[in-house]
Amino acid sequence: MILQHIADGILSGAIVSLGAIGLSFTMKMLRFANFSHSELLTWGAYGGLVFAAFFLSFGGFMDGIIGPFSFGPALMLAMLCACGATSLIALFLHRFVFERLSRKAGHMTMVFASFGVALVLRHLVVLIWGSDPIYYSNALQFAILLPGGVRVMPDQVFLLGLTAVVVIALHLFMTHSRTGVAMRGVAENPDLAGVCGVNVDRIVTWVWVIGASGAALAGVLYGMTVQLRPELGFSLILPLFAAAILGGAGSLYGAVLGGMIVGLSENLSVIVIPTTYKPAVPFLLILAILYFRPDGIFRERSR
Amino acid sequence: MSGIHALEAVDVVAGYAPDLPILHGVSAHVDASEVVSIIGPNGAGKSTLVKAIAGLVRVTSGAVRLNGRDITDVGAHKLAGAGVGFVPQTGNVFATLTIHENLIMGGAPLAKSAALERIEEIYEMYPVLKNKMRDKAGILSGGQRQILAVARALLARPRLMLLDEPTAGLSPKAAGELFDVVRGLAEDGAAVLLVEQNAKAALRMSDRGYVLAEGRNRLDGLAAELLANEEIGEIFLGLRRGAARPEGTA
Numbered sequence: 001m002i003l004q005h006i007a008d009g010i011l012s013g014a015i016v017s018l019g020a021i022g023l024s025f026t027m028k029m030l031r032f033a034n035f036s037h038s039e040l041l042t043w044g045a046y047g048g049l050v051f052a053a054f055f056l057s058f059g060g061f062m063d064g065i066i067g068p069f070s071f072g073p074a075l076m077l078a079m080l081c082a083c084g085a086t087s088l089i090a091l092f093l094h095r096f097v098f099e100r101l102s103r104k105a106g107h108m109t110m111v112f113a114s115f116g117v118a119l120v121l122r123h124l125v126v127l128i129w130g131s132d133p134i135y136y137s138n139a140l141q142f143a144i145l146l147p148g149g150v151r152v153m154p155d156q157v158f159l160l161g162l163t164a165v166v167v168i169a170l171h172l173f174m175t176h177s178r179t180g181v182a183m184r185g186v187a188e189n190p191d192l193a194g195v196c197g198v199n200v201d202r203i204v205t206w207v208w209v210i211g212a213s214g215a216a217l218a219g220v221l222y223g224m225t226v227q228l229r230p231e232l233g234f235s236l237i238l239p240l241f242a243a244a245i246l247g248g249a250g251s252l253y254g255a256v257l258g259g260m261i262v263g264l265s266e267n268l269s270v271i272v273i274p275t276t277y278k279p280a281v282p283f284l285l286i287l288a289i290l291y292f293r294p295d296g297i298f299r300e301r302s303r
Numbered sequence: 304m305s306g307i308h309a310l311e312a313v314d315v316v317a318g319y320a321p322d323l324p325i326l327h328g329v330s331a332h333v334d335a336s337e338v339v340s341i342i343g344p345n346g347a348g349k350s351t352l353v354k355a356i357a358g359l360v361r362v363t364s365g366a367v368r369l370n371g372r373d374i375t376d377v378g379a380h381k382l383a384g385a386g387v388g389f390v391p392q393t394g395n396v397f398a399t400l401t402i403h404e405n406l407i408m409g410g411a412p413l414a415k416s417a418a419l420e421r422i423e424e425i426y427e428m429y430p431v432l433k434n435k436m437r438d439k440a441g442i443l444s445g446g447q448r449q450i451l452a453v454a455r456a457l458l459a460r461p462r463l464m465l466l467d468e469p470t471a472g473l474s475p476k477a478a479g480e481l482f483d484v485v486r487g488l489a490e491d492g493a494a495v496l497l498v499e500q501n502a503k504a505a506l507r508m509s510d511r512g513y514v515l516a517e518g519r520n521r522l523d524g525l526a527a528e529l530l531a532n533e534e535i536g537e538i539f540l541g542l543r544r545g546a547a548r549p550e551g552t553a
Binding site: 178181182184185188189191192193194195196197198199200 | 357358359378379380382383384387389391394395396397398399400404407408409410411412415418455459
């Protein structure tokens, strides 16, 4: 029973991790808590639905299913397109809302603006797709039995594998590419990065694209393993913030570990507390980390 | 000197808030192969002037020109590409990045292959950096940080180098070595603008100097003349003639 909870915790933690990476980056590099970030998960998930339908309309190869999974090439391609489309939404918000506000208004104004943007994004989803839950596929899946009596769906194994690939790719990008190093430099000291010759505006664009792509992937994976609904992102807002704060703003590894801790804590908590209290666990984690280690587990000294 | 200067600041009004200027019409120029010091008491606006030139502080009035080209509203990253190097007084290294990554940051204006070649040259100039290339810059001593900051600024071969109190916190030996590097830069043809608290030491290694006080030009001239000028003692800390001068002032 405990092993099953651990497996479920790791799987839900993987989704939180992917979503929290972008939130953590924007918190550190753009210096505000973006409450509309969770809605990018929703838009990524619904974007995946639209693009999957588009690719499925070609029929033939696109109509097929890959191995034991519930999806085929259409959803795989749709996932990539959803990343691109969600990035465009994020860049639109940056250009026409957050960048404009950052010139004249304080951080608190930007936080409140992000609340407003979140409401608009969420209700646009209801307006376009309705409020009923939607599934990418109605195909039946058979659980894989792992040692210890742990059961996981093939789609969940894909989710975990894809998360690992994305995290490793991001690690290599952040440590081995000039743009990745520049992103870390801008996060620490944007003025110094500027006088070094780094185009800070270009780096900020990268932050939005990476953050929105991670959110879109998390949204599609959530839709794939659970369901699509307009409150998808809203229901993850606390876990995302808990993971980002737990790991320390701007830390890739912190966001991933934070996501895993949140996922595991939520799923293991049901052993000792009623399931209805499960959503309160990320909130308690935020309180605990702010009290004991406000800069997060992976804080780095910048002085 | 007339004609086009490597750097020219004309009647610069600048500050951190639009209605609260720190500089009230400061002018200065630097020519190629020249080291020019900006000295003055605390709050004179020395650091604000170099930050305004480097594009970090908004210039509300006046002009900054690089080889005759107006760069008043040009962003900091474009200035680096145009050959301006800047070593800030504080926060002059990326503490969370490794030394090698700090140098990669300095190579941003160059193509990747050219930057990597230049980093190898920098490692030959400063073996201490090569020995610690995988260490985080945050663990370096004050002197090593200054070396890294200067090395990073040198990476893109600047034609104008701005240094904001580069010897702060350094031992006399380390400060002397750093001044040698600065002089070497000028001998290679670069224009150097140096802000220093240690006025005497700065003027000794400079060709010319400007004395600022309360955001305004007070004196300028050849470094040797300024060193002999007793008025500087009065400007520093507002001392009256005949009163004891603070250490480090002329």
